[in-house]
Amino acid sequence: MFDWFYVTLPISGVPINALLLILLGVAVGVLGGFFGMGGAWMVTPALNIFGFPMPFAVGTDLCHMAGKSIISTRRHAKFGNVDMKLGLTMLAFDVVGIECGARLVMLLERLGLAGPVIRWVYVALLFLIAWLVFYDYFKERAIRRRAALGLAPATPALQWHVALHKIKLRPVLRFNVAQVECSMWLPAAVGFIVGVLAGFLGIGGGLLMMPALVYLIGVPTFVAVGTDLFTVMLSGFYGAATYSMKGRVEILAVVLMLIGAAPGAQIGTIATKYIRGYGIRLIFAITVTCAMVSVILKQLGYNTAAAWMVMAAVSVITGIVVVGMVRGAMRELAAHKEVGA
Amino acid sequence: MTGRTIVRSTAVLVALAPWLLVAGTYAAGGESLGALVHVADTRHLGGFNLYFANLYNVNRVLFTALSVGMTGAMGLGLGLVMDVVVGAIGLDLSKREAKE
Numbered sequence: 441m442f443d444w445f446y447v448t449l450p451i452s453g454v455p456i457n458a459l460l461l462i463l464l465g466v467a468v469g470v471l472g473g474f475f476g477m478g479g480a481w482m483v484t485p486a487l488n489i490f491g492f493p494m495p496f497a498v499g500t501d502l503c504h505m506a507g508k509s510i511i512s513t514r515r516h517a518k519f520g521n522v523d524m525k526l527g528l529t530m531l532a533f534d535v536v537g538i539e540c541g542a543r544l545v546m547l548l549e550r551l552g553l554a555g556p557v558i559r560w561v562y563v564a565l566l567f568l569i570a571w572l573v574f575y576d577y578f579k580e581r582a583i584r585r586r587a588a589l590g591l592a593p594a595t596p597a598l599q600w601h602v603a604l605h606k607i608k609l610r611p612v613l614r615f616n617v618a619q620v621e622c623s624m625w626l627p628a629a630v631g632f633i634v635g636v637l638a639g640f641l642g643i644g645g646g647l648l649m650m651p652a653l654v655y656l657i658g659v660p661t662f663v664a665v666g667t668d669l670f671t672v673m674l675s676g677f678y679g680a681a682t683y684s685m686k687g688r689v690e691i692l693a694v695v696l697m698l699i700g701a702a703p704g705a706q707i708g709t710i711a712t713k714y715i716r717g718y719g720i721r722l723i724f725a726i727t728v729t730c731a732m733v734s735v736i737l738k739q740l741g742y743n744t745a746a747a748w749m750v751m752a753a754v755s756v757i758t759g760i761v762v763v764g765m766v767r768g769a770m771r772e773l774a775a776h777k778e779v780g781a
Numbered sequence: 782m783t784g785r786t787i788v789r790s791t792a793v794l795v796a797l798a799p800w801l802l803v804a805g806t807y808a809a810g811g812e813s814l815g816a817l818v819h820v821a822d823t824r825h826l827g828g829f830n831l832y833f834a835n836l837y838n839v840n841r842v843l844f845t846a847l848s849v850g851m852t853g854a855m856g857l858g859l860g861l862v863m864d865v866v867v868g869a870i871g872l873d874l875s876k877r878e879a880k881e
Binding site: 450503685692703 | 825837844845848856857864
Protein backbone atom coordinates (compact mmCIF):
# COMPACT_ATOMS: atom_id res chain seq x y z
CA MET A 441 0.00 0.00 0.00
CA PHE A 442 2.81 2.39 0.87
CA ASP A 443 5.04 1.27 -2.02
CA TRP A 444 3.81 4.26 -4.03
CA PHE A 445 5.61 6.57 -1.60
CA TYR A 446 9.02 4.94 -2.12
CA VAL A 447 11.53 7.28 -3.75
CA THR A 448 15.18 6.91 -4.65
CA LEU A 449 17.03 9.91 -3.32
CA PRO A 450 18.90 11.60 -6.19
CA ILE A 451 22.32 12.17 -4.63
CA SER A 452 22.96 9.23 -2.32
CA GLY A 453 20.78 6.77 -4.24
CA VAL A 454 19.13 5.60 -1.01
CA PRO A 455 15.62 4.17 -1.51
CA ILE A 456 13.29 5.46 1.18
CA ASN A 457 9.60 5.92 1.93
CA ALA A 458 8.80 9.64 1.53
CA LEU A 459 6.09 9.38 4.19
CA LEU A 460 8.72 8.32 6.69
CA LEU A 461 10.71 11.50 6.04
CA ILE A 462 7.60 13.70 6.28
CA LEU A 463 6.61 12.01 9.54
CA LEU A 464 10.11 12.50 10.90
CA GLY A 465 9.83 16.18 9.97
CA VAL A 466 6.48 16.43 11.77
CA ALA A 467 7.98 14.81 14.89
CA VAL A 468 10.98 17.17 14.87
CA GLY A 469 8.69 20.15 14.40
CA VAL A 470 6.29 19.09 17.16
CA LEU A 471 9.05 18.35 19.67
CA GLY A 472 10.98 21.48 18.73
CA GLY A 473 7.88 23.65 19.02
CA PHE A 474 6.77 22.07 22.27
CA PHE A 475 10.00 21.57 24.20
CA GLY A 476 11.97 24.42 22.64
CA MET A 477 14.90 22.19 21.68
CA GLY A 478 15.38 21.63 17.97
CA GLY A 479 14.90 17.90 17.73
CA ALA A 480 17.89 17.43 15.44
CA TRP A 481 19.24 14.92 17.97
CA MET A 482 16.76 12.38 16.57
CA VAL A 483 17.15 13.17 12.85
CA THR A 484 20.77 12.13 12.23
CA PRO A 485 20.38 8.77 14.05
CA ALA A 486 16.99 8.15 12.38
CA LEU A 487 18.29 8.95 8.86
CA ASN A 488 21.29 6.70 9.46
CA ILE A 489 19.01 3.93 10.68
CA PHE A 490 16.85 4.39 7.54
CA GLY A 491 19.91 3.76 5.36
CA PHE A 492 21.62 7.14 4.86
CA PRO A 493 25.42 6.94 4.97
CA MET A 494 26.43 8.81 8.16
CA PRO A 495 27.98 11.92 6.49
CA PHE A 496 24.80 12.32 4.40
CA ALA A 497 22.69 11.95 7.56
CA VAL A 498 24.70 14.68 9.32
CA GLY A 499 24.72 17.07 6.33
CA THR A 500 21.04 16.58 5.57
CA ASP A 501 20.09 17.10 9.22
CA LEU A 502 22.14 20.31 9.44
CA CYS A 503 20.61 21.67 6.21
CA HIS A 504 17.09 20.81 7.34
CA MET A 505 17.73 22.48 10.73
CA ALA A 506 18.78 25.68 8.94
CA GLY A 507 15.38 25.82 7.21
CA LYS A 508 13.54 24.89 10.37
CA SER A 509 15.34 27.59 12.36
CA ILE A 510 13.73 30.20 10.05
CA ILE A 511 10.30 28.74 10.88
CA SER A 512 11.13 28.89 14.61
CA THR A 513 12.52 32.40 14.39
CA ARG A 514 9.46 33.60 12.46
CA ARG A 515 7.30 32.23 15.25
CA HIS A 516 9.09 34.57 17.60
CA ALA A 517 8.15 37.37 15.14
CA LYS A 518 11.56 38.98 15.60
CA PHE A 519 14.80 38.11 17.24
CA GLY A 520 13.65 39.73 20.43
CA ASN A 521 16.44 40.90 22.64
CA VAL A 522 19.59 40.11 20.74
CA ASP A 523 23.01 41.13 21.98
CA MET A 524 24.50 41.60 18.51
CA LYS A 525 28.05 42.01 19.78
CA LEU A 526 27.83 38.79 21.79
CA GLY A 527 26.03 36.98 18.97
CA LEU A 528 28.60 38.01 16.34
CA THR A 529 31.51 37.11 18.64
CA MET A 530 30.08 33.64 19.14
CA LEU A 531 29.08 33.31 15.48
CA ALA A 532 32.64 33.93 14.27
CA PHE A 533 33.96 31.04 16.35
CA ASP A 534 30.84 28.92 15.90
CA VAL A 535 31.47 28.92 12.14
CA VAL A 536 35.10 27.85 12.66
CA GLY A 537 33.82 25.10 14.97
CA ILE A 538 31.26 23.89 12.40
CA GLU A 539 33.97 23.72 9.75
CA CYS A 540 36.20 21.73 12.12
CA GLY A 541 33.31 19.37 12.93
CA ALA A 542 32.47 18.90 9.24
CA ARG A 543 36.12 18.24 8.38
CA LEU A 544 36.33 15.67 11.17
CA VAL A 545 33.30 13.90 9.66
CA MET A 546 34.95 13.90 6.23
CA LEU A 547 38.16 12.55 7.72
CA LEU A 548 36.27 9.77 9.50
CA GLU A 549 34.48 8.99 6.23
CA ARG A 550 37.82 8.57 4.48
CA LEU A 551 38.96 6.26 7.25
CA GLY A 552 35.70 4.30 7.07
CA LEU A 553 34.88 5.16 10.67
CA ALA A 554 32.19 7.85 10.32
CA GLY A 555 29.27 5.55 11.12
CA PRO A 556 30.50 3.88 14.31
CA VAL A 557 32.29 6.92 15.78
CA ILE A 558 29.37 9.33 15.25
CA ARG A 559 26.89 6.72 16.52
CA TRP A 560 28.82 6.31 19.77
CA VAL A 561 29.14 10.08 20.20
CA TYR A 562 25.36 10.24 19.69
CA VAL A 563 24.86 7.58 22.35
CA ALA A 564 26.86 9.77 24.77
CA LEU A 565 24.90 12.91 23.78
CA LEU A 566 21.49 11.22 24.08
CA PHE A 567 22.50 9.74 27.43
CA LEU A 568 23.45 13.24 28.61
CA ILE A 569 20.15 14.77 27.41
CA ALA A 570 18.10 11.97 29.02
CA TRP A 571 20.06 12.28 32.27
CA LEU A 572 19.58 16.08 32.36
CA VAL A 573 15.82 15.81 31.77
CA PHE A 574 15.43 12.99 34.33
CA TYR A 575 17.52 15.04 36.80
CA ASP A 576 15.39 18.14 36.17
CA TYR A 577 12.20 16.12 36.63
CA PHE A 578 13.23 14.51 39.92
CA LYS A 579 14.75 17.77 41.22
CA GLU A 580 11.44 19.54 40.59
CA ARG A 581 9.61 16.76 42.42
CA ALA A 582 12.00 17.09 45.38
CA ILE A 583 11.48 20.87 45.49
CA ARG A 584 7.70 20.41 45.51
CA ARG A 585 7.96 17.78 48.22
CA ARG A 586 10.10 20.09 50.39
CA ALA A 587 7.67 22.94 49.79
CA ALA A 588 4.73 20.68 50.75
CA LEU A 589 6.51 19.74 53.97
CA GLY A 590 7.24 23.39 54.75
CA LEU A 591 11.03 22.91 54.54
CA ALA A 592 13.44 25.59 53.35
CA PRO A 593 14.52 25.31 49.71
CA ALA A 594 17.83 23.62 49.00
CA THR A 595 20.98 25.78 48.76
CA PRO A 596 21.42 27.47 45.38
CA ALA A 597 23.79 25.86 42.88
CA LEU A 598 27.28 27.15 42.17
CA GLN A 599 27.18 30.12 39.80
CA TRP A 600 29.68 29.17 37.12
CA HIS A 601 29.59 32.48 35.28
CA VAL A 602 30.74 34.37 38.37
CA ALA A 603 33.87 32.21 38.54
CA LEU A 604 34.45 32.36 34.76
CA HIS A 605 34.12 36.16 34.64
CA LYS A 606 37.14 36.38 36.94
CA ILE A 607 39.35 35.18 34.09
CA LYS A 608 40.39 38.51 32.61
CA LEU A 609 42.22 37.16 29.58
CA ARG A 610 42.46 40.06 27.09
CA PRO A 611 40.59 41.41 25.24
CA VAL A 612 37.90 41.93 27.88
CA LEU A 613 34.62 42.95 26.23
CA ARG A 614 31.50 44.64 27.56
CA PHE A 615 28.23 43.27 26.17
CA ASN A 616 25.71 46.02 26.86
CA VAL A 617 22.40 44.29 26.06
CA ALA A 618 23.35 41.20 28.07
CA GLN A 619 24.97 43.42 30.74
CA VAL A 620 27.97 41.16 30.91
CA GLU A 621 31.68 41.96 30.98
CA CYS A 622 34.06 39.10 30.35
CA SER A 623 37.03 37.91 28.36
CA MET A 624 36.25 37.60 24.65
CA TRP A 625 37.62 34.06 24.82
CA LEU A 626 34.73 32.87 27.01
CA PRO A 627 31.89 33.38 24.44
CA ALA A 628 34.39 32.46 21.73
CA ALA A 629 35.07 29.11 23.42
CA VAL A 630 31.34 28.50 23.86
CA GLY A 631 30.73 29.31 20.18
CA PHE A 632 33.60 27.10 19.05
CA ILE A 633 32.64 24.05 21.15
CA VAL A 634 28.97 24.34 20.13
CA GLY A 635 30.08 24.72 16.50
CA VAL A 636 32.28 21.61 16.57
CA LEU A 637 29.43 19.53 18.00
CA ALA A 638 26.92 21.04 15.55
CA GLY A 639 29.19 20.36 12.58
CA PHE A 640 30.07 16.88 13.80
CA LEU A 641 26.60 15.72 14.81
CA GLY A 642 24.39 17.78 12.49
CA ILE A 643 22.51 19.44 15.34
CA GLY A 644 21.46 23.08 15.41
CA GLY A 645 23.42 23.85 18.54
CA GLY A 646 20.69 25.67 20.48
CA LEU A 647 20.41 22.70 22.79
CA LEU A 648 23.93 23.43 24.01
CA MET A 649 24.14 27.17 23.42
CA MET A 650 21.17 28.21 25.52
CA PRO A 651 22.39 26.66 28.81
CA ALA A 652 25.94 27.81 28.03
CA LEU A 653 24.76 31.41 27.55
CA VAL A 654 22.78 31.38 30.78
CA TYR A 655 25.03 29.37 33.09
CA LEU A 656 28.54 29.94 31.74
CA ILE A 657 28.32 33.51 30.40
CA GLY A 658 25.61 34.76 32.75
CA VAL A 659 23.26 36.18 30.09
CA PRO A 660 19.67 36.86 31.23
CA THR A 661 17.31 34.22 29.81
CA PHE A 662 15.29 36.60 27.60
CA VAL A 663 18.47 37.93 25.96
CA ALA A 664 19.86 34.38 25.70
CA VAL A 665 16.82 33.22 23.70
CA GLY A 666 17.14 35.97 21.08
CA THR A 667 20.93 35.73 20.85
CA ASP A 668 20.75 31.94 20.58
CA LEU A 669 18.18 32.10 17.75
CA PHE A 670 20.24 34.69 15.88
CA THR A 671 23.49 32.73 16.17
CA VAL A 672 22.06 29.26 15.50
CA MET A 673 20.14 30.38 12.40
CA LEU A 674 23.15 32.02 10.75
CA SER A 675 25.59 29.28 11.72
CA GLY A 676 23.05 26.68 10.53
CA PHE A 677 23.16 28.19 7.06
CA TYR A 678 26.94 28.07 7.10
CA GLY A 679 26.71 24.39 8.07
CA ALA A 680 24.23 23.74 5.25
CA ALA A 681 26.55 25.48 2.78
CA THR A 682 29.72 23.69 3.82
CA TYR A 683 28.06 20.25 3.76
CA SER A 684 26.51 21.05 0.36
CA MET A 685 29.94 22.00 -0.97
CA LYS A 686 31.29 18.75 0.41
CA GLY A 687 28.47 16.97 -1.43
CA ARG A 688 26.87 15.42 1.64
CA VAL A 689 23.37 16.96 1.56
CA GLU A 690 20.37 15.05 0.23
CA ILE A 691 18.21 17.97 -0.88
CA LEU A 692 15.02 15.97 -1.59
CA ALA A 693 15.07 14.63 1.98
CA VAL A 694 15.51 18.20 3.28
CA VAL A 695 12.47 19.35 1.29
CA LEU A 696 10.30 16.44 2.52
CA MET A 697 11.29 16.92 6.16
CA LEU A 698 10.65 20.67 5.98
CA ILE A 699 7.15 19.99 4.59
CA GLY A 700 6.49 17.96 7.74
CA ALA A 701 8.33 20.26 10.13
CA ALA A 702 6.33 23.40 9.24
CA PRO A 703 2.92 22.19 10.49
CA GLY A 704 4.67 20.20 13.23
CA ALA A 705 6.30 23.32 14.67
CA GLN A 706 2.91 25.06 14.78
CA ILE A 707 1.28 22.08 16.47
CA GLY A 708 4.07 21.93 19.06
CA THR A 709 3.82 25.65 19.77
CA ILE A 710 0.03 25.57 20.09
CA ALA A 711 0.27 22.51 22.37
CA THR A 712 2.28 24.51 24.91
CA LYS A 713 -0.94 26.45 25.55
CA TYR A 714 -2.83 23.36 26.63
CA ILE A 715 -0.46 20.72 27.98
CA ARG A 716 0.82 21.36 31.46
CA GLY A 717 2.79 19.55 34.09
CA TYR A 718 6.14 17.89 34.45
CA GLY A 719 4.86 14.45 33.42
CA ILE A 720 5.43 15.20 29.72
CA ARG A 721 9.12 15.79 30.49
CA LEU A 722 9.38 12.29 31.90
CA ILE A 723 7.93 10.94 28.64
CA PHE A 724 10.42 13.10 26.73
CA ALA A 725 13.32 11.63 28.72
CA ILE A 726 12.04 8.10 28.00
CA THR A 727 11.83 8.99 24.27
CA VAL A 728 15.44 10.18 24.29
CA THR A 729 16.45 6.96 26.05
CA CYS A 730 14.63 4.91 23.38
CA ALA A 731 16.42 6.90 20.65
CA MET A 732 19.72 6.12 22.39
CA VAL A 733 18.90 2.39 22.52
CA SER A 734 17.94 2.45 18.83
CA VAL A 735 21.36 3.90 17.93
CA ILE A 736 23.03 1.10 19.91
CA LEU A 737 20.84 -1.47 18.11
CA LYS A 738 21.88 0.01 14.75
CA GLN A 739 25.53 -0.18 15.77
CA LEU A 740 25.06 -3.84 16.73
CA GLY A 741 23.48 -4.58 13.33
CA TYR A 742 19.82 -4.90 14.37
CA ASN A 743 18.61 -2.47 11.71
CA THR A 744 14.94 -3.39 11.63
CA ALA A 745 14.59 -3.32 15.41
CA ALA A 746 16.42 0.04 15.50
CA ALA A 747 14.11 1.54 12.85
CA TRP A 748 10.96 0.34 14.63
CA MET A 749 12.20 1.56 17.99
CA VAL A 750 13.15 5.08 16.90
CA MET A 751 9.91 5.58 14.94
CA ALA A 752 7.76 4.12 17.71
CA ALA A 753 9.41 6.35 20.32
CA VAL A 754 9.01 9.58 18.38
CA SER A 755 5.50 8.61 17.21
CA VAL A 756 4.29 8.01 20.76
CA ILE A 757 5.49 11.33 22.17
CA THR A 758 4.38 13.21 19.03
CA GLY A 759 0.98 11.53 19.31
CA ILE A 760 0.64 12.56 22.97
CA VAL A 761 1.44 16.19 22.14
CA VAL A 762 -0.87 16.24 19.09
CA VAL A 763 -3.80 14.69 21.00
CA GLY A 764 -3.28 17.19 23.86
CA MET A 765 -3.18 20.04 21.36
CA VAL A 766 -6.33 18.90 19.49
CA ARG A 767 -8.30 18.51 22.74
CA GLY A 768 -7.19 21.94 23.99
CA ALA A 769 -7.86 23.62 20.65
CA MET A 770 -11.35 22.08 20.48
CA ARG A 771 -12.09 23.43 23.97
CA GLU A 772 -10.81 26.90 23.03
CA LEU A 773 -12.80 27.00 19.79
CA ALA A 774 -15.94 25.82 21.63
CA ALA A 775 -15.40 28.58 24.21
CA HIS A 776 -15.05 31.15 21.39
CA LYS A 777 -18.36 29.95 19.92
CA GLU A 778 -20.10 30.26 23.29
CA VAL A 779 -18.82 33.82 23.74
CA GLY A 780 -19.93 34.68 20.20
CA ALA A 781 -23.41 33.13 20.65
CA MET B 782 50.86 27.12 45.55
CA THR B 783 47.59 28.27 47.10
CA GLY B 784 44.23 26.67 46.43
CA ARG B 785 43.05 29.82 44.68
CA THR B 786 46.00 29.75 42.27
CA ILE B 787 45.31 26.10 41.44
CA VAL B 788 41.64 26.85 40.76
CA ARG B 789 42.54 29.86 38.55
CA SER B 790 45.17 27.91 36.62
CA THR B 791 42.72 25.06 36.03
CA ALA B 792 40.03 27.49 34.85
CA VAL B 793 42.47 29.16 32.41
CA LEU B 794 43.55 25.76 31.07
CA VAL B 795 39.92 24.67 30.62
CA ALA B 796 39.12 27.94 28.83
CA LEU B 797 42.12 27.55 26.52
CA ALA B 798 41.70 23.84 25.80
CA PRO B 799 39.41 24.25 22.77
CA TRP B 800 41.93 26.50 21.03
CA LEU B 801 44.62 23.88 21.38
CA LEU B 802 42.36 21.55 19.39
CA VAL B 803 41.83 23.95 16.48
CA ALA B 804 45.15 23.45 14.71
CA GLY B 805 44.99 19.69 15.05
CA THR B 806 41.41 19.50 13.83
CA TYR B 807 42.08 21.65 10.80
CA ALA B 808 45.20 19.66 10.02
CA ALA B 809 43.18 16.45 10.29
CA GLY B 810 40.72 17.64 7.65
CA GLY B 811 43.38 19.18 5.42
CA GLU B 812 43.94 18.75 1.73
CA SER B 813 46.61 16.06 1.81
CA LEU B 814 44.29 13.06 1.60
CA GLY B 815 41.49 14.47 -0.60
CA ALA B 816 37.81 13.85 0.02
CA LEU B 817 36.02 10.74 -1.18
CA VAL B 818 34.44 11.57 -4.53
CA HIS B 819 30.76 10.78 -4.73
CA VAL B 820 28.94 10.87 -8.06
CA ALA B 821 25.15 10.85 -8.24
CA ASP B 822 23.72 8.12 -10.46
CA THR B 823 21.38 9.93 -12.86
CA ARG B 824 20.33 6.93 -14.98
CA HIS B 825 16.92 6.40 -13.42
CA LEU B 826 16.06 9.97 -12.45
CA GLY B 827 13.75 12.53 -13.96
CA GLY B 828 12.47 16.07 -13.35
CA PHE B 829 13.54 17.78 -10.14
CA ASN B 830 15.72 14.86 -9.08
CA LEU B 831 17.56 14.68 -12.39
CA TYR B 832 18.20 18.44 -12.40
CA PHE B 833 19.64 18.41 -8.89
CA ALA B 834 21.69 15.26 -9.45
CA ASN B 835 23.21 16.74 -12.64
CA LEU B 836 23.92 20.00 -10.84
CA TYR B 837 25.54 18.05 -8.01
CA ASN B 838 27.83 16.25 -10.46
CA VAL B 839 28.68 19.26 -12.63
CA ASN B 840 28.55 22.48 -10.61
CA ARG B 841 28.91 22.06 -6.85
CA VAL B 842 28.91 25.83 -6.18
CA LEU B 843 25.56 26.32 -7.89
CA PHE B 844 24.24 23.18 -6.17
CA THR B 845 25.25 24.70 -2.82
CA ALA B 846 23.71 28.07 -3.64
CA LEU B 847 20.44 26.44 -4.72
CA SER B 848 20.33 24.07 -1.74
CA VAL B 849 20.88 26.85 0.80
CA GLY B 850 18.59 29.28 -1.03
CA MET B 851 15.83 26.71 -1.39
CA THR B 852 16.10 25.67 2.27
CA GLY B 853 15.82 29.29 3.40
CA ALA B 854 12.96 30.08 1.02
CA MET B 855 11.05 26.96 2.07
CA GLY B 856 11.52 27.76 5.77
CA LEU B 857 10.26 31.30 5.22
CA GLY B 858 7.41 30.32 2.89
CA LEU B 859 6.14 27.40 4.96
CA GLY B 860 6.34 29.50 8.14
CA LEU B 861 4.18 32.18 6.47
CA VAL B 862 1.66 29.65 5.16
CA MET B 863 1.33 27.97 8.55
CA ASP B 864 0.77 31.33 10.27
CA VAL B 865 -2.07 32.01 7.83
CA VAL B 866 -3.55 28.52 8.38
CA VAL B 867 -3.43 28.81 12.18
CA GLY B 868 -4.98 32.27 11.99
CA ALA B 869 -7.74 30.96 9.69
CA ILE B 870 -8.58 28.18 12.17
CA GLY B 871 -9.10 30.87 14.79
CA LEU B 872 -6.34 30.03 17.26
CA ASP B 873 -4.50 32.92 18.86
CA LEU B 874 -0.81 32.20 19.35
CA SER B 875 0.03 35.69 20.51
CA LYS B 876 -1.45 35.16 23.97
CA ARG B 877 0.13 32.39 25.94
CA GLU B 878 0.41 31.93 29.65
CA ALA B 879 3.28 30.21 31.41
CA LYS B 880 1.84 26.93 32.62
CA GLU B 881 4.74 25.55 34.68
